[in-house]
Amino acid sequence: xxxxxxxxxxxLKKYYPIKKSPLSRTKVFAKAxxxxxxxxxxxxxxxxxxxxxxxxxxxxxxxxxxxxxxxGSVIFDGIDIMQLDKAAMRQVRRExxxxxxxxxxxxxxxxxxxxxxxxxxxxxxxxxxKELAGKVAxxxxxVGLSRNSGERYPHEFSGGxxxxxxxxxxxxxxxxxxxxxxxxxxxxxxxxxxxxxLLEDLQQxxxxxxxxxxxxxxxxxxxxxxxxxxxxxxxxxxxxxxxxFSNPQHPxxxxxxxxxxxxxxxxxxxxxxxxxxxxxxxxxxxxxxFHTRCPYKMDICTQKEPALNAVxxxxxxxxxxxxxx
Amino acid sequence: MALLEVNNLKTHFHTAKGxxxxxxxxxxxxxxxxxxxxxxxxxxxxxxxxxxIMGLVPSPPGKVTGKILFDGRDVLSLSEKEMRRLRGNExxxxxxxxxxxxxxxxxxxxxxxxxxxxxxxxxxxxxxxRTIDMMQLVGISMPEKRFRDYPHQLSGGMRxxxxxxxxxxxxxKLLFADEPSTALDVTIQAQILELLKQLRTDxxxxxxxxxxxxGVIAEMxxxxxxxxxxxxxxxxxxxxxxxxxxxxxxxxxLLSVPRLDKPVKRLRPITGSVPDxxxxxxxxxxxxxxxxxxxxxxxxxxxxxxxxxxxRVSCWLR
Numbered sequence: 001x002x003x004x005x006x007x008x009x010x011x012l013k014k015y016y017p018i019k020k021s022p023l024s025r026t027k028v029f030a031k032a033x034x035x036x037x038x039x040x041x042x043x044x045x046x047x048x049x050x051x052x053x054x055x056x057x058x059x060x061x062x063x064x065x066x067x068x069x070x071x072g073s074v075i076f077d078g079i080d081i082m083q084l085d086k087a088a089m090r091q092v093r094r095e096x097x098x099x100x101x102x103x104x105x106x107x108x109x110x111x112x113x114x115x116x117x118x119x120x121x122x123x124x125x126x127x128x129x130k131e132l133a134g135k136v137a138x139x140x141x142x143v144g145l146s147r148n149s150g151e152r153y154p155h156e157f158s159g160g161x162x163x164x165x166x167x168x169x170x171x172x173x174x175x176x177x178x179x180x181x182x183x184x185x186x187x188x189x190x191x192x193x194x195x196x197x198l199l200e201d202l203q204q205x206x207x208x209x210x211x212x213x214x215x216x217x218x219x220x221x222x223x224x225x226x227x228x229x230x231x232x233x234x235x236x237x238x239x240x241x242x243x244x245f246s247n248p249q250h251p252x253x254x255x256x257x258x259x260x261x262x263x264x265x266x267x268x269x270x271x272x273x274x275x276x277x278x279x280x281x282x283x284x285x286x287x288x289x290f291h292t293r294c295p296y297k298m299d300i301c302t303q304k305e306p307a308l309n310a311v312x313x314x315x316x317x318x319x320x321x322x323x324x325x
Numbered sequence: 326m327a328l329l330e331v332n333n334l335k336t337h338f339h340t341a342k343g344x345x346x347x348x349x350x351x352x353x354x355x356x357x358x359x360x361x362x363x364x365x366x367x368x369x370x371x372x373x374x375x376x377x378i379m380g381l382v383p384s385p386p387g388k389v390t391g392k393i394l395f396d397g398r399d400v401l402s403l404s405e406k407e408m409r410r411l412r413g414n415e416x417x418x419x420x421x422x423x424x425x426x427x428x429x430x431x432x433x434x435x436x437x438x439x440x441x442x443x444x445x446x447x448x449x450x451x452x453x454x455r456t457i458d459m460m461q462l463v464g465i466s467m468p469e470k471r472f473r474d475y476p477h478q479l480s481g482g483m484r485x486x487x488x489x490x491x492x493x494x495x496x497x498k499l500l501f502a503d504e505p506s507t508a509l510d511v512t513i514q515a516q517i518l519e520l521l522k523q524l525r526t527d528x529x530x531x532x533x534x535x536x537x538x539x540g541v542i543a544e545m546x547x548x549x550x551x552x553x554x555x556x557x558x559x560x561x562x563x564x565x566x567x568x569x570x571x572x573x574x575x576x577x578x579l580l581s582v583p584r585l586d587k588p589v590k591r592l593r594p595i596t597g598s599v600p601d602x603x604x605x606x607x608x609x610x611x612x613x614x615x616x617x618x619x620x621x622x623x624x625x626x627x628x629x630x631x632x633x634x635x636x637r638v639s640c641w642l643r
Contacts, residue, residue, distance in 0.1 A: 052510055193593070197594060217511065222589075265567050274512045
C-alpha cells in the first residue's frame with residue numbers, strides 16, 4: 001500500500017441549511033456528512049455501506065462535486081478537485097464517472113441508446129463521425145448488449161439491460177474511478193448477479209477502481225476489497241471485507257451483520273435487534289452518534305465523540321470500547 | 326381441513342396487447358397457524374396471487390377463475406358486500422410500501438380505529454382503548470401520544486407497524502404479508518420480522534409471506550412455494566427447499582445470490598431474463614434460461630408433480 005491512493009477524502013462535510021420558521025433567523029443544519037476521511041487505492045473496490053439517510057449518497061455527490069461540499073478536501077489522482085474551476089473540473093469528470101441506482105430515471109427516455117452512450121464522447125470531443133459510431137458499438141458490446149440495441153429507446157429494455165446502458169455510458173471516456181451508487185439494488189436477484197459479475201469483469205479488463213455504495217451487506221461483502229460502515233454522517237468502521245465480516249468491532253457493524261437474514265433455515269444466530277430508529281441528522285446525539293441505540297453504552301459515549309482509531313492491520317473503529325485512548 | 330384451499334387459480338389480464346396470464350393455474354393450501362413463503366422475481370405473479378384471493382384484482386381488465394375455499398366458503402362466489410366483511414376481518418394484507426398504503430390526511434389512530442370499527446361493534450372510549458392496545462401490541466411506543474400523529478411524522482418502520490396493527494386489529498385467520506420488510510433498512514427489517522414472529526405465536530394467524538429475499542423466506546417460512554412466470558415450479562418444506570432444491574430455477578436463485586455465510590469468488594447468475602408474459606416460450610417457461618434443458622422442455626410444458634411429503638416440482642428432469 002505504498003502507492004499513492006487514487007482518491008483521498010479528508011474530513012469531508014456536507015451540511016444542508018434548514019429553515020426553522022420563516023421568521024427565525026437562527027440557521028439550523030442537517031449534517032448529512034459530518035467529517036469523513038478515507039483513501040481508495042488504485043484497482044480496488046471500496047465499499048461504503050449504511051442505512052438510508054446515513055449520508056452515503058450525499059458523500060458520493062460531494063466527491064463528484066454534484067453538491068458543493070461544506071468543508072474538506074477530495075484529492076483525486078493527486079489533484080485537489082475541490083479547488084478546481086468549472087473547466088478544469090470538466091476535464092477531471094472524464095476520469096471520474098458515476099452510475100446511479102435507478103436505471104429507469106437516469107436515462108433520458110427521448111434519446112436512443114446510441115445517443116446516450118455517445119453523448120459523453122461528443123461533449124468531451126473524444127470522437128466523432130465513423131470513429132464515434134465504432135466506439136459506441138464497441139461499448140455496447142463490452143457491456144453485453146446486442147448490436148441492434150443502439151437504435152432503441154431506454155423503455156424498451158429491462159432493468160438489468162438499462163443498468164448495462166448506464167455502465168456503457170460511464171465507461172465511454174475510459175475513467176479511472178467509477179462511483180457506483182446502489183447499482184444493483186433495483187434489480188431482481190437473478191439479474192443482480194449478472195451485473196455484479198459484469199462489474200468484476202470490467203474492473204479487470206480496464207483496471208478500474210470502484211467506490212461501491214450499497215445498503216445490501218451481502219453484495220458489498222462479495223464485491224469489495226475494503227469496506228467502510230457509515231452511520232449518521234460519520235464512519236463507524238473501516239476494514240478489509242474479510243476482516244470486517246469475520247471480526248466486526250463496532251457495535252453498529254455487529255448489529256448490521258447479525259440483522260441480515262441468511263438464506264439457510266438451519267442458520268442459528270443470535271440477532272442483535274437495535275432499539276429505535278436512526279436519529280435525525282439535524283440534531284445528532286452528543287458524543288458517539290450511535291449511543292442512543294448501542295447495547296454497550298458507557299458514560300463516556302454520551303460525552304465524547306470517539307475518533308477513528310486503528311485496532312489492527314488497516315482496521316479502524318470509532319468506538320470507546322475499542323479505542324486506544 | 327386447510328384454512329385456505331386454492332384450486333386451479335387463474336388471473337388473466339385482458340389488455341390491448343393481448344391476454345397476460347399473470348397467474349396461470351396454481352393449486353395450494355394454507356393450514357391454520359403456518360407460514361407459507363411465496364418466492365419469485367418481480368412479475369412472477371406472487372402478489373397477484375394474494376390480491377386474487379383477497380378479491381382485490383380490478384375487473385376488468387383482470388379475470389379471476391378457479392376455486393378459492395377460505396374456511397369452507399367459496400370466495401369467488403361471494404358478493405362484494407360479503408367479501409368486504411371477510412376482507413380486513415378474517416383475512417388481511419400488509420404491503421411493501423407503508424407510506425402509500427396509509428391515508429396522509431388522517432391520524433394513524435383514526436386509521437387503526439377505522440379498521441376496527443368497520444368490523445367490530447365498538448365505539449367511543451372502548452374503540453380508542455382497543456386502538457391503543459393494538460398500537461402497543463405492535464411495539465409503537467407512547468401510543469396515547471402517537472395516536473394523534475400523521476403518517477408523515479413516522480419513520481418507515483413505524484408506518485409498517487401501523488399497517489400491521491390495522492391488519493391484525495380484527496384477529497384475522499390469514500394474513501398476506503407482501504414484501505413487508507423490503508422497503509426497510511436492515512436493522513428495522515430485523516425489528517419487523519421479529520414482531521411478525523412474535524405475533525404469529527401470540528395470535529396464531531396463518532401468514533402467506535411474499536418475498537423475493539431468500540434470506541427472509543428462510544428465516545420466516547415453514548413451507549415455501551417458488552413461482553416463475555405465473556406458475557408454481559417448486560414447493561417444499563423450508564429445509565428441503567434450501568438444502569435440496571429440485572427445480573433448476575430454485576437452484577439457480579440459491580446459487581446466484583451473494584451470501585454472508587458462504588462467500589464465493591464468483592457468482593453463478595441465471596443467464597437471460599424473465600420472459601414476457603405476453604410472449605411466453607413454448608414448453609417449459611424456464612427452458613431458455615435452463616442449463617439442463619432437453620428437447621422435451623422446449624416442446625411440452627411440464628406439470629407440477631407431487632413427490633410426496635408435501636413436495637412438488639414442475640420439471641421434466643424429475
